[in-house]
Amino acid sequence: xxxxxxxxxxxxxxxxxxEPFKTYVNLSIGECIKIGYESLFIVAIVSVFMGAVTTxxxxxxxxxxxxxxxxxxxxxxDMTLLELSPTIIAIVFAGxxxxxxxxxxxxxxxxxxxxxxxVMGINSSSYLVLPKIIASILMYPMLVIMSAFLxxxxxxxxxxxxxxxxxxxxxxxxxxxxxSFNIPFALIKAYxxxxxxxxxxxxxxxxxxxxxxxxxxxxxxAVTKSCIAILIADYVLAQTLL
Amino acid sequence: xxxxxxxxxxxxxxxxxxxxxxxxxxxxxxxxxGASGTGKSVLLKCLVxxxxxxxxxxxxxxxxxxxxxxxxxxxxxxxxxxxxQGGALxxxxxxxxxxxxPLNILTKLNPKEKLEKVNHCxxxxxxxxxNSKMPAELSGGMKKRVGIARAIVNDSxxxxxxxxxxxxxxxxxxxxxxxxxxLTHDLNTTTIVVTHDMNSVMEIGEKIMFLHEGKKxxxxxxxxxxxxxxxxxxxxxxxxxxxxxxKN
Numbered sequence: 361x362x363x364x365x366x367x368x369x370x371x372x373x374x375x376x377x378x379e380p381f382k383t384y385v386n387l388s389i390g391e392c393i394k395i396g397y398e399s400l401f402i403v404a405i406v407s408v409f410m411g412a413v414t415t416x417x418x419x420x421x422x423x424x425x426x427x428x429x430x431x432x433x434x435x436x437x438d439m440t441l442l443e444l445s446p447t448i449i450a451i452v453f454a455g456x457x458x459x460x461x462x463x464x465x466x467x468x469x470x471x472x473x474x475x476x477x478x479v480m481g482i483n484s485s486s487y488l489v490l491p492k493i494i495a496s497i498l499m500y501p502m503l504v505i506m507s508a509f510l511x512x513x514x515x516x517x518x519x520x521x522x523x524x525x526x527x528x529x530x531x532x533x534x535x536x537x538x539x540s541f542n543i544p545f546a547l548i549k550a551y552x553x554x555x556x557x558x559x560x561x562x563x564x565x566x567x568x569x570x571x572x573x574x575x576x577x578x579x580x581x582a583v584t585k586s587c588i589a590i591l592i593a594d595y596v597l598a599q600t601l602l
Numbered sequence: 603x604x605x606x607x608x609x610x611x612x613x614x615x616x617x618x619x620x621x622x623x624x625x626x627x628x629x630x631x632x633x634x635x636g637a638s639g640t641g642k643s644v645l646l647k648c649l650v651x652x653x654x655x656x657x658x659x660x661x662x663x664x665x666x667x668x669x670x671x672x673x674x675x676x677x678x679x680x681x682x683x684x685x686x687q688g689g690a691l692x693x694x695x696x697x698x699x700x701x702x703x704p705l706n707i708l709t710k711l712n713p714k715e716k717l718e719k720v721n722h723c724x725x726x727x728x729x730x731x732x733n734s735k736m737p738a739e740l741s742g743g744m745k746k747r748v749g750i751a752r753a754i755v756n757d758s759x760x761x762x763x764x765x766x767x768x769x770x771x772x773x774x775x776x777x778x779x780x781x782x783x784x785l786t787h788d789l790n791t792t793t794i795v796v797t798h799d800m801n802s803v804m805e806i807g808e809k810i811m812f813l814h815e816g817k818k819x820x821x822x823x824x825x826x827x828x829x830x831x832x833x834x835x836x837x838x839x840x841x842x843x844x845x846x847x848x849k850n
Contacts, residue, residue: 377672379707467693471688471690471693472687472688472690473690473691473692475652476690476692478651478679479652479679479682479684480682480703480704480707481676481680481682
C-alpha cells in the first residue's frame with residue numbers, strides 16, 4: 361500500500377512545475393520512435409505467429425462434421441481482437457519497452473543525471489517520464505491495430521498453407537456475426553495497458569537506488585509489476601465493459 | 603554568498619548532520635572537507651536542494667532557499683551550476699548538446715548565441731573542437747571538464763562541485779582544481795567544493811570547513827590549516843606518510 365501511495369504521488373508530480381509545451385512535443389516525438397517504431401519488428405513477429413498458431417490449434421480442437429470451417433477464423437478474429445492483440449502484445453510490450461524504460465531511468469538515477477536535472481530547476485519526473493507516457497499512449501494502440509491485422513493475416517496464411525481452411529471460408533468467418541464493439545474495447549484496453557506499462561516501469565526506474573545490480577532488479581520488477589497490473593486491468597475491463 | 607544556519611539532517615532516526623552553520627564567500631573556492639561518511643555530500647545535497655534539512659536554513663545572497671516560495675526556489679536553482687562526482691553527463695547527448703542543455707531549457711537565446719556560449723565554455727575548460735564527442739568517448743578528466751562547462755554555461759552565480767577530482771590521476775586532479783579556482787575568480791562565483799583530497803585543500807582551499815562525524819570542527823584557510831589544534835583535523839591531514847614527513 362505504501363508503494364501504491366508513492367506511485368500515486370509520483371503520477372501527480374508529473375503535472376507539477378512543467379516545462380514549456382514545446383519541450384514535451386519534441387521529447388515525445390523522440391520517445392514515439394523509441395517506443396513505437398523500434399517495437400514494430402517484435403510485435404509483427406509475435407502477432408503473425410500468434411494468429412497462425414491460433415488457427416492451427418482451433419482447427420485441431422474444433423473442426424468436426426457438425427462445425428463449419430469458418431468457425432476457425434471467427435475464433436481467430438474474436439480471440440485476436442478481444443485478448444491476444446491487446447493483452448499478449450501488452451505483455452511483450454512490458455518486456456521490451458517497460459524494461460528499457462526502467463533500465464534507462466535507473467541508470468540516470470544512479471549516475472546522478474536525474475539529480476543534475478533537479479539542480480537545474482527542472483522537474484525531472486515530468487521532464488523524463490511524461491513524454492514516455494504520452495508516447496506509449498500514442499503508439500501502443502497503433503501497435504495493437506497492426507498486431508490484430510497481422511495476427512489475422514498470419515492465421516489466414518497458416519490456414520491456407522496447412523489446408524485446414526480455404527481462403528474464402530476464412531474471409532467469410534472473419535465477417536460472420538462481427539460485433540463492432542470489439543474494436544473500441546480492444547483500443548480501450550490498449551490505452552489502459554500503455555499507461556500502466558509506461559507509468560509502472562518509469563516509477564520502478566525513477567526510484568532505483570544502489571548500483572548496477574539494482575538497475576537489473578528494477579527492470580525485472582518493472583516487467584513483473586506491469587504484467588500483473590495488465591492482467592488485473594484486463595479482468596476489470598472485461599467485467600465492466602463486456 | 604551562501605550561508606547555512608544550524609543545518610541538521612537525519613536518515614531513519616540516525617542523525618548525519620549536527621547544527622552546521624557557516625558562510626561560503628563569493629569569488630572564493632570554499633571547501634568542505636572530511637573523511638568518508640562524515641556527511642559532506644549530504645550537506646552539499648542540502649545546499650543545492652536535493653535534500654531538505656530537518657532543521658536549519660540555506661540562504662543564497664540572503665534569499666531563503668529552504669523555506670522560500672516555489673518560484674524563488676526555482677529562480678535560485680537556475681542560478682546554480684553543479685559538477686557531480688561522475689560528471690553526470692547525459693549519455694544520449696554529445697558534448698555540445700550536454701553543455702547546451704541548460705541553455706535550451708532555461709534561456710530564450712537563438713541557436714547561434716547558444717553555440718557561441720557552448721564554444722566559449724569549451725574553450726574555458728580547454729576542450730575546443732570536442733563538440734561532437736559522446737560521453738562514452740571521453741576520459742574521466744574530460745567528463746569533469748564537460749561537467750564544469752555545463753555548470754557554468756548559464757552564467758551560474760553558484761558553483762557546487764562534488765569530489766571534482768575523485769578517480770583522477772594527481773596531475774589531472776590538480777588541473778581540474780586549478781580550473782575551478784580560475785573560473786571562480788574570473789566569473790566571480792561562489793564556489794563550494796566537497797573533497798577529501800589534501801592536494802585540493804592545499805591547492806585551492808581559500809576557505810575551508812572541516813566536518814567530522816556530522817559536526818563542524820574547524821573553519822579556516824589553507825594557510826593556517828597546519829596550525830590547527832583540532833585533533834581530528836590533524837589526524838585527517840597527517841593520515842599519509844608524505845604528510846607525516848612534511849610535518850616532521
